[in-house]
Amino acid sequence: MKRSLGVCYYPEHWDEAVWAEDARRMAEVGIAWVRIGEFAWSRLEPAPDRFDWGWLDRAIDVLGAAGLKVVLGTPTATPPAWVVEKHPDMLPVGKGGQPRRFGSRRHYDFAHRGYREECRRIVRHLAERYGKNPHVAAWQTDNEYACHDTTLSYSDAARTAFREWLAQRYQSPEAMNRAHGNVFWSMEVSDWSQVDLPNLTVTEPNPSLSLAFRRFASEMVVEFNRLQVEEIRKQSDAPILHNYMGRVTDFDHFAVGADLDAASWDSYPIGFLSDRIENDPERKARFLRQGDPDNQAFHHDLYRAVGRGRWWIMEQQPGPVNWAPWNPAPLPGMVRLWTWEAFAHGAEVVSYFRWRQAPFAQEQMHAGLLRxxxxxxxxxxxxxxxxxxxxxxxxxxPAPAPVALVFDYESAWAWEVQPQGRDFGFWRLAFAAYRALRRAGLSVDILPPDAEDLSPYKLVLAPGLLRLSDPFRTALASYEGIALLGPRTDTKTADLTIPVPLGPDLPGLDATVTLAESLPPGTEVPLENGGRFLHWFEHLEGAAPVALRTTDGRPAIVGDGSICYLAGWPDDATFDGIVRGLCAEVGLPTLDLPDGLRLRDTARHRFVFNYAPEPQRWSSVTIPPAGVHWEPR
Amino acid sequence: MKRSLGVCYYPEHWDEAVWAEDARRMAEVGIAWVRIGEFAWSRLEPAPDRFDWGWLDRAIDVLGAAGLKVVLGTPTATPPAWVVEKHPDMLPVGKGGQPRRFGSRRHYDFAHRGYREECRRIVRHLAERYGKNPHVAAWQTDNEYACHDTTLSYSDAARTAFREWLAQRYQSPEAMNRAHGNVFWSMEVSDWSQVDLPNLTVTEPNPSLSLAFRRFASEMVVEFNRLQVEEIRKQSDAPILHNYMGRVTDFDHFAVGADLDAASWDSYPIGFLSDRIENDPERKARFLRQGDPDNQAFHHDLYRAVGRGRWWIMEQQPGPVNWAPWNPAPLPGMVRLWTWEAFAHGAEVVSYFRWRQAPFAQEQMHAGLLRxxxxxxxxxxxxxxxxxxxxxxxxxxPAPAPVALVFDYESAWAWEVQPQGRDFGFWRLAFAAYRALRRAGLSVDILPPDAEDLSPYKLVLAPGLLRLSDPFRTALASYEGIALLGPRTDTKTADLTIPVPLGPDLPGLDATVTLAESLPPGTEVPLENGGRFLHWFEHLEGAAPVALRTTDGRPAIVGDGSICYLAGWPDDATFDGIVRGLCAEVGLPTLDLPDGLRLRDTARHRFVFNYAPEPQRWSSVTIPPAGVHWEPR
Amino acid sequence: MKRSLGVCYYPEHWDEAVWAEDARRMAEVGIAWVRIGEFAWSRLEPAPDRFDWGWLDRAIDVLGAAGLKVVLGTPTATPPAWVVEKHPDMLPVGKGGQPRRFGSRRHYDFAHRGYREECRRIVRHLAERYGKNPHVAAWQTDNEYACHDTTLSYSDAARTAFREWLAQRYQSPEAMNRAHGNVFWSMEVSDWSQVDLPNLTVTEPNPSLSLAFRRFASEMVVEFNRLQVEEIRKQSDAPILHNYMGRVTDFDHFAVGADLDAASWDSYPIGFLSDRIENDPERKARFLRQGDPDNQAFHHDLYRAVGRGRWWIMEQQPGPVNWAPWNPAPLPGMVRLWTWEAFAHGAEVVSYFRWRQAPFAQEQMHAGLLRxxxxxxxxxxxxxxxxxxxxxxxxxxPAPAPVALVFDYESAWAWEVQPQGRDFGFWRLAFAAYRALRRAGLSVDILPPDAEDLSPYKLVLAPGLLRLSDPFRTALASYEGIALLGPRTDTKTADLTIPVPLGPDLPGLDATVTLAESLPPGTEVPLENGGRFLHWFEHLEGAAPVALRTTDGRPAIVGDGSICYLAGWPDDATFDGIVRGLCAEVGLPTLDLPDGLRLRDTARHRFVFNYAPEPQRWSSVTIPPAGVHWEPR
Ligand SMILES: [Zn+2]
Ligand SMILES: [Zn+2]
Ligand SMILES: [Zn+2]
Known part of the structure; x- marks a missing residue:
């Protein structure tokens, strides 16, 4: 497939006189796609039911005339002031009970019925007007669901909807009491009206209720997105995408993605290194202007899964951003590197955010392709x-990857609700596994938790899954490669209680977690092979053969056939050893890459990316900092 | 006295079919006592005035039939949803003004009249039904008063009650204005309605008002507990206890204890090391799986005082807990060590929390004796x-200890209200003194602030007392050992103002604190003997002989006869030197114990406990990690 | 000019019997001025319109009779309880939406109309009664505006007033939409009622609105102060001052100062070192008992500018304070040093806070001249x-200083609203420049942002100015010394948007900032001369000659004639080199002072102050710690 470039553009921000010149320059530079419209509600509908389509008609015409294809965004992330005046209770409410106001963006509660109807209305109008427009070649729903911590809202609208959701799920308060163990601390309820949202309790609320609330909140996003998709599909055959934000786990991206035609994500490598990736300060300083060398690839592989093979970068960082704690400029070459890396992982389009830097408002310090x-x-x-x-x-x-990693949003919620150790998190654990695979030079596929076909892979890693889905369990049972599960995999029920008999319940592996320990920074569980576990360690029991032990003789890895269980959280070097050992077992060659060099194999090429701030050798080639190298496979 | 074991059990959590087997196994393992009932309100009274005693009748029968003695808890820490529906204003309110909701536990305001009546009612019913039951051999009121920061509440109920309390204490607004110095900043009030709770002020409220609020809040707990005791005593002769939580100073445990027959506390050595003991990270890592080597002993000695000689461990950590920031497992042997240490300090019963790990709700990751x-x-x-x-x-x-430490809750409140240096705290100061005594191999008695007989002790330490009670002052005046007071002892009035003439007013010691300094981390006041003060240093004036000076010549310790005053907060090594010097003066032998080894002398034995992670020598014996050794005295 | 001493006194705190003796001792010790009255509202007007002037009449008489001159404070920082009962909505509201209550001080919203009228009333009464009193020789309005974070309030009163203010400034919602770029994120409003205060938004509000709110809030303070000044001037010819608090930038001190006759500030060197100066812990430990060696001088020079040459210290720390995180005592000699340093910088009066330490209320641990x-x-x-x-x-x-630094409150607000890097701040940047000048032994004048005459100075530093005022730009155009501007100077419009063409727009210097980077701790931009930029770095473009480059060849300083632009934030050593280089160019001699030694030149003397904890050499003199040396110039 030919890959192409795009850009995010806001005709409403500029004098109409410059649109044509902007479009000409976009085309000239080689851009094929332009995303527009996603924050323009106040210009499309300045007052209730008073629409102004003229400017958007002309903007699309101008862009189309220059040969550009338009991605049209629905403007529902930024309801205008009059919408909020009409529905004052649509505002989201923070965990501390404070309302969150109009004056920026995403000021709505996904569960609010009235706001959903406003969204359906504006999307229907938009789709009716542009559904057959020849230049509108794709759609984007809303913008960055969950951004600014907006998935979880503690409003009256959310409370009402959550009670209804619980009533549907559990059918009776008594059934929920039983499922959640509400007999504990006399938390039993006899009427749904006695259930409150899981915030502001004296101490931790019931984790089963908290997980239920996370599921509910995720479903609200799915429903919210689905109603927009429904309206667009009635009018248009163009593919519908949403632009997910980096390291967001607050809703199930697979579930939202099931209603879409392709996934896309917004890639801000330097911003994310600064504000959402765990690295020690020295490592952050080393990759200051490049971003974490694995974080982009991880998201690429994740959204390839979410999009069932089809995905874009909808927003690509083109220079310094404005929103991270600190905002340095990319090393020269990094914008090119990030773009090529996305293509190597399968992106159909890489679209830069944004065409011209806005001289006003919140993102005025965010670079564009133009100043x-x-x-x-x-x-x-x-x-x-x-x-x-x-x-x-x-x-x-694309080429099929030889190894896979299972990623599951529900598990992220479960361990956020019940971390048991302050630094335990599903994303971090999955990313630690991913990084170890990448340091070994491996290309990786990410799989959803209900993956039913593991046969393409020689090695599958599935750490930290709340529970095994039926299809995945079935797939494991007949798997012929090696699957490494744990720590914490399949140790709970769907309601976040402990199963009896104790988990995990793994096909063909007799191993039970009898006790779990979390470990503060500065402490560890040393292993016989010189490695160590950090953060987490489980005591295992059962007949499964022990492949590795702690220095005091407890099992650290058990299993020999195809299913293995890892009883702790290995540090990086230990994880490297484990991955390389398993690869050797299944006959998969690994590499020992210099720090910052990363690979990605496609059908015909091997791509090599140098994230390091110094040149690195790759066989006979020297790759400069921010350098991209490709060679035939 | 023969000491015995107990366990916490929740019959309402399990199928009735397993009760008998559970009881049989308890008895078999050597357990004598079972605490039950303390969170079971929703099962005892599922709806207003609809009681269901049957299951509890049967549970007590089954346990009693197995030879177990029952401790019956009142369920008032977990009012069911219907109680909160009936009294919505019973919910406690946080310092920031936010209500704290139903959905966990301790969701009540101690000052709420309506909730107090609900408690009186359920306790009366419970006492009427089980007061003469032959198996109910002890009672527990409520559960862990103050836990989850619930002593101080800023509700309307609290506001009303506080105004009444002030009116009683001061009789007129004018008298309070005078006592608190409200002329400062025009804070004078002319009507009780003008007094608000001491939260949400623009800057710090009047410390005298804050201390009054702390006294009020403590008295609310005392009253709340007393009404339960009254109801139980009407029906039962069995001893009544409460299970205090570790390192809680928010109410006066001596005052609550005065209404009880014995004290008990909930000992979670590893959880407490993680979340509430000041130690540098290396020390925390060293004692990760053992707990702080002095913290348990400190509480044992404290609750022996609170219980006037009679005390239990009501909840003993048996494995990892769920609520600390990190939750490792105890080193093998530590559960035994903790138990023996409690017995050596005089515990009548050590009761493990809990029999079987709950597979559901908030504490599902908290170990039990059973999985x-x-x-x-x-x-x-x-x-x-x-x-x-x-x-x-x-x-x-028990054997009388040769040294004593005075502990006072009011002082903890006063210095919390007015720390003057961010890291000054009464508990921490008292514990520093306690640790120095323990490192010297000494067994310690803790005394209440109104102790009137010091004659059993050769050495008494009383750092940081807000003021000297009359009985304690009288006792000091005729004391023949050495009493070391200060820093900060007796430098304020009861209303937390500065007395003129300046304090302290110590019998036979001419010393006045003219100025106090607090010192940030990384700074110190060096002493002539090579030692140093951290955190705190006072300038002294007066004719008292100077026993030790700072390197720039100011008094560091004054006094020679029986009363000495310490002008600063010594670091550990300096405190060691001071304690050993004073012991030498009074002819008390001290030891130089290896790090982690601790002693406790009883009437016939010397117990030696090894908290260190490596073996330690004790005369000719090698004690393994977590080892307990005893020998005749 | 002869300089004199003063003291702060609270007759209402003491028995009337001691006033005369207090006054006698003040006079005896050499004190000339006494400030009184500023917190005494509840004693002057115990109930609405019931005045009690008698005690204040007598206090002034007693003080005057002892030869003391009185500074009379208006008591508006501490409205009594009855004022708040009358105007419950006068209470300020915090950023999180919580009301801030009666019970300490400064519990009012500057924008509240009703409270302003109460203030006008009490000040009028006070001025009427004492305006011609021969002993009342000066006035103070209110106390420490802004202290305890009280400039910004999010109350209903503030919301109403802010909407009116916006309507005045922008004339129509449409004009504001355009000026702020509200088209971004559909933030456009069609009615002023749709504008809310810039708090509690889902993510950052529009920075233009935030800056408008800062301007509004500052003007509220100016108006509040002005109405008091108006009332006093009607009755009195005595000079009117306000006592500003250290490191407060929340309102424009120049604008408030324009209505006053002289400035004054409250100097707490040790408290400020502890709670509001950026220094690493080792440096804080080194100056623990002396205060930062430049912070007092900086404020002296700043308030000399605010007072247009006339300024006082209204409150001078005389010993430990009570309000900093830690509160050590001054090194012996420091009270004298601080006093002399203030005189050397031009203070007319240095007034100690306070005469006698209060034994009660919030400041009971704050030292006075008396215990x-x-x-x-x-x-x-x-x-x-x-x-x-x-x-x-x-x-x-006074002697004119050879170098000047421009200080601007609006810039402080702008960069607080839009720091772009977490540790960027105007005060900190200006202070870094000031410190470099002082380390070179230079005396400094601070200039307001509308300075129109630079001719007295050989060197002017103006880092971080939001924009150049017209007068300052004009002055620069004809300036014959060297002016060093940047980083961040003149890169924005008045509405905090980016100008096109890009800034800065500096007379005679062709340089444009095309991109700005913020840098986290531990990262830097190295310079060719061995120096480095921290925190901030800008990419420059233009024909201006490059005086210094980064190691990778970008401009670091450009300009050669009189206007230079600095593209980053130099570390201390780099700033030293830059200052010394520029001084050499303009023929200004510099010194290399030992750490802690500081100079100040007056018309006839050179003063040398030793802030170091060890003796320092100054030519042939050894100056002890806390020593002050002066010699003829
Ligand atoms: Zn975005
Ligand atoms: Zn407990
Ligand atoms: Zn002050």
């Missing part, structure tokens, strides 16, 4: 380079 | 070992 | 020493 004065910013030239390189490049087609 | 699948957890075997050892052991009787 | 028992505290003797020294000293007259 506010319309001069090219550094990212402009790198985008142009990629566009040229793409022209000369043969098609980049 | 959720009813298999023995590690603590089970250690409890069984202790039970066997107890059988073969002669009676353990 | 609570009326004995002299350490500061007493140092004040007496200064008084003696002043007698024998010739007049201390």
């Amino acid at each position: 506010p004065d319309s001069q090219p910013a550094p990212g402009f030239h790198e985008a142009a380079t990629v566009a040229k390189e793409l022209e000369g490049m043969e098609a980049i087609d | 959720p699948d009813s298999q023995p957890a590690p603590g089970f075997h250690e409890a069984a070992t202790v039970a066997k050892e107890l059988e073969g052991m002669e009676a353990i009787d | 609570p028992d009326s004995q002299p505290a350490p500061g007493f003797h140092e004040a007496a020493t200064v008084a003696k020294e002043l007698e024998g000293m010739e007049a201390i007259d």
Whole structure:
């Protein structure tokens, strides 16, 4: 497949006189796609039912005339002031009980019925008007669901909807009492009206209720997205996407994605390194201007799964952003590197955010491809380079990866509700496994928790899953590679209680977690092979053969056939050893990559990316900092 | 006295079919006592005035039939949903003004009249039904008063009650204005309605008002407990206890204890090391699986004082807990060590929390003696070992300790209200003194602030007392050992103002604190003898002879006869030197114990406990990690 | 001019019987001024319109009779309970929406109309009664505006007033939408009622609105102060001052100062070192008992500018305070040093806070010149020493400084609203420049942002100015010394948007900031000369000659004639090199002072102050710690 470039554009921010010139320059630089409209509600409907389509008609015409394809966004992330006046109780409420106000964006509660109807209405109008427009070649629903911590809201609307949701799920208060063990601390309820949202309790609320609330909140997002998709599909055949935000686990992306045609995500490597990736300060300093060398790839692989193979970068960082704690500029070359890395992982389109830096409002310090004065910013030239390189490049087609990692949103919620140790988190654990695979030079597929076919993979890692889905359990039972599960995998019921008999219940592996320990920073469980567990360690019992022990003789890894269980959280070096050992067992060659060098294999190429701030050797090639190298496979 | 074991049990959590087997196993393992009922309100009274006693009747019968003695808890820490529906204003309110909701436990305001009547009612019913039951051999009121920061509530109920309390104490607004110095900043009030709770002020409220609020809040707990005791005593002759929580100073335990027959506390050594003991991270890592080597002993000695000689461990950690920031498992042997240490300090009963790990709700990750699948957890075997050892052991009787430490809740409140340096705290200061005594191998008695007989002790430490009570001052005046007071002792009035003439007013010691300094971490006041003060230093004036000076010549310790005053907060090594010097003066031998080894002398034995993670030598014996050694005295 | 001493006194705190003796001792020790009355509202007007002037009449008489001049404070920082009962909505509201209550001080919203009228009334009464009193020789309005974070309030009163203010400033919602770029995120409003205060939004509000709110809040303070000044001026010719608090930038001190006759500030060197100066812990430990060696001088120079040459210390720390995180005592001699340093910088009066330590209420642990028992505290003797020294000293007259630093409150607000990097702040940046000047031995004048005459100065530093005022730009255009601007200077519009063409727009310097980077701790931009930028770095473009480059060749300083632009935030050593280099260019000699030694030149003297904890050499003199040396110039 030929890959292409895009850009995010806000015609409503600029004098109409410059649109044509902007469009011409976009086309000239090699951009094929333009995303527009996703925050423009106040210009599309300045007052209730008073629509102003003219400017958007003309903008789409101008862009289309320049040969650009339009991604049209629904503007529901930014309801105008009059919508909030009409539905004052649509505002989300924070965990501490404080209302969150109009004046920025995402000021709505997903569960609010009235706001959902407003959204259905504006989306229907938009779809009716542009559903057959020849230039509108794709749609985006809303913008970055969950961003700014907006999935969980503690409003009256949420309370009402949650009670209804519980009533549907459990059918009776008594059934919920039993499922949640509400006899504990006399938390039993006799009427749904006695159930409150799981905030502001004296101490921790029942974790089963908290997990139920997480499921409910995720479903609200799914429903909210689905009603928009329904309205668009009635009018348009163009593919519908949503732009997910990096390291967001507050709702189930697979479930939202099931209603979409492709996934996309917003990739801000330097912002994310600064504000949401666990790294020690020295490592953050080393990758200051490049971003974490595995974080982009991880999301690429994740959204390839969410999009069932089809995915984009909807927003690609083109220079410094404004929202991270600190905001340095990318190392020259990194915008190109990030773009090529996305293509190597299968992105259909990489779309830069944004065309021209806005000189006003919240994101005025966020770079664009152009400066506010319309001069090219550094990212402009790198985008142009990629566009040229793409022209000369043969098609980049995906190759199946030899190893897989299972990722599950429900598990992220469960362990957030019940971390048991302050630094335990599902994302972090899954990412630790992913990084170890990447350091060994492996290309990785990410799988949803209900994956039913593992046969393409020689090795599957599934740490920290709340429970095994039926299809995945079935797949494991007949799996011929090696699956490494644990720690914490399949040790709970769906309601976040402890099963009796104790878990995990793994096909063909007699191993039971009898006790779990969390470990503060500065402490560890040393292993016989010189490695160590940090953060987490489980005591195992059962007949499964012990492959590795702690220095005091407890099982650290058990299993020999195809299913193994890992009883703790290995540090990086230990994880490297484990991954390389398992790869050797299944005959999968691994590499020992220099720090910052990363690989990705496609059908015909091996891509090599240098995230390090110094040149690195790759066989006979020296790759400069921010350098991209590709060679035939 | 023969010491015995107990366990906490929740018949309402389990199928009635397993009760008998549970009871049989308890008895078999050597358990004598079972605490039940303290969270079961929703099962005892599922709806207003609809009682269901049947299951509790049967549970007590089954336990009693197995030879177990029952401690019956009142269920007032967990009012059911219907109680809260009836009294919505009974909910406590946090310092920031936010209500704290139903959905966990302790969701009540001690000052709420309506809730007090509900409590009186349920306790009366309980006492009427079980007051003469032959198996109910003790009572527990409520559960862990103050836990989850519930002593201080800023509700309307609290506001009303506080105004009444102030009116009683001060008789007129004018008198309070005078006592508190409300002329400062025009804070004078002319009507009680103008007094608000001391939260949400623009800057710090008047410390005199804050201390008054702390006294009020403590008295609310005392009243709340007393009404339960009254109801039980009408029906039962069995002893009444409450289970205090570790390192809680929010109410006066001596005052609550005065209404009880014995004290008890809930000992979670590893949880407490993690979440409430000041130690540097290296020290926390060293004692990760053992707990702080002095913290348990400190509480044992404190609750022996609160119980006027009679005390229990009502809840003993048997494995990992769920509520600390991190939750590792005890080192093998520690459950036994903790149990023996409690007996050596005089515990009548050590009761493990809990029999079987709950597979549901908030504490599902908290170990029990049994796993959720009813298999023995590690603590089970250690409890069984202790039970066997107890059988073969002669009676353990208390011996008077040669040194005493005075502990005072009011002082804890005063210095919390007015720390003057961010890391000054009464508990921490008293514990620093206690630790120095323990490192010297001494057994310690803790005394209440109104102790009137010091004659059993050769040395008394009383750092940080807000003021000297009359009986204690009288006792000091004729004391023949050495009393070391200060820093900060007796430097304020009862209303937390500065007395003129300045304090302290110590019998026979001419010393005045003219100025106090607090010192940030990384700074110190060096002493002539090579020692140093941290945190706190006072400038002294007066004719008292100077026993030790700072390097710039200021008094550091004054006094020579029996009363000495310490002008600062010594670091550990300095405190060691001071304690050893004073012991030498009074002819009390001290030891130089290896780090982690601790002693306790009883009438006939010397017990030696090894908290260190490595073996330690004790004269000719090597004690393994978690080892307990005893020898005749 | 002869300089004199003063003291803060609270007759209402003491028995009337001691007033005369207090006054006698004040006079005896050499004190000339007494500030009184500023918290006494509840004693002046115990109930609405019931006044009690008698005690204040007598207090002024007693003080005047002893030869003391009175500074009379208006009591508006502490409205009594009955005022709040009358205007319950006058209470300020915190950013999180919580009301802030009666019970300490400063519990009012500057924008509240009703409270303003109460203030006008009490001030009018006070001025009517004492405006012609021969002993009342100066006035103070209110007390420490902004202290305890009280400038910004999110009350209903503030909301109403802010909407009116916006309507005045922008004339129409549409004009504000345009000025703020509210098209971004559909934030456009069609009615002023749709504008809310910039708190509690889902994510950051529009920075233009936030800056408008900061301007509004500052103007509320100016108006509040002005109405008091108006009332006093009607009745009195005595000079009117306000006592500003250290490191407060929440309102424009120049604007408030324009209505006053002189400035004054409250100098707490040790408290400020502890709670509001950025220093690493080792440096804080080194200056623990002395205060930061530049912070007092900085404020002296700042308030000399605010007072247009006339300024006082209204409150001088005389010993430990009570309100900092830790509160050590000053090194012996520091009270004298601080006093002399203030005189050397031009203070007319240095007034100690307070005469006698209060034994009650919030500040009972705050030292006075006397102890609570009326004995002299350490500061007493140092004040007496200064008084003696002043007698024998010739007049201390100001000398023009050779270098100037521009300070601007609006810039502080702008960068607080939009720091772009977590540790970027205007005060900190300006202070970094100031410190570099002081380390070079230079005396400094601070200039307001609308300074129109730079001719007295050989060197002007103006880092971080939001924009250049017209007068300052004009002055720069004809300036013959060297002006060093940047980083971040003149890169925004007045509405905090980005100008097109891009800034800065500096006379005669072709340089444009095309991109800005913020840098986390532990990262840097290294410079060719071995120096480095921390925190901040800008990419420059333009024809201006490059004076210094980064190691990778980007401009670090540009300009050669009189206007230079600094593209980053130099670390201390780098800033030293830059300052010394520029001084050499303009023929200004610099010194290399030992750490802790600081100079100040007056018309006839050079003063040398030793803030170091060890003796320092100054030419042939050894100056002890806390020592003050002066010599003829
Ligand atoms: Zn975005
Ligand atoms: Zn408990
Ligand atoms: Zn003050």
